[in-house]
Amino acid sequence: MREPLSVDPSRRRELERFNRYVVKGPGPSCWIWTGAIADDGYGRFWISRNGRQRVVRPHRYALALELGRPLSEDVNALHEVCDNPICVRASDALGRPHVVAGTQAENLATMGAKGRGGGRPSFQWYGADKAARAARSRALREAVRGGWNQRAVDLALLASDEPTLF
Incomplete structure (x- = not known):
């Protein structure tokens, strides 16, 4: 079992590095991760704990930071x-x-309600498979790298044959 993910606010350099990769959309919009993106379309952020490098998902890191407490493996960061x-x-x-x-059970229930998983065709904003999700994530990342630009965001999200939730 892995050590819980904790974010110590006194780790200023780590927090500054994390925040350099976040572009905040206006009002209720998403805050987009502009750092590394894995082949599954989710972000990657490297941290050091106990002298060892560890990669974490940025949305999970953001959740631990916001909650102000460690996240054990049984706590999922749900979109x-x-x-x-x-x-x-x-x-x-x-x-x-x-x-x-949330829990894994909540994650699975949400996936089912949104038509993801289970071998069914998927119609979420990021495409029908991991490759499409990664391509959409990377296009969105590139659209906001210089700051929030609603037109560029819209174009990145529409650059697919898949319907969007936005």
């Missing part, structure tokens, strides 16, 4: 509002957070 794999908006400062704590 409840946007279903956007590179959204890291766990804060409720401007309304409802997009990333919330």
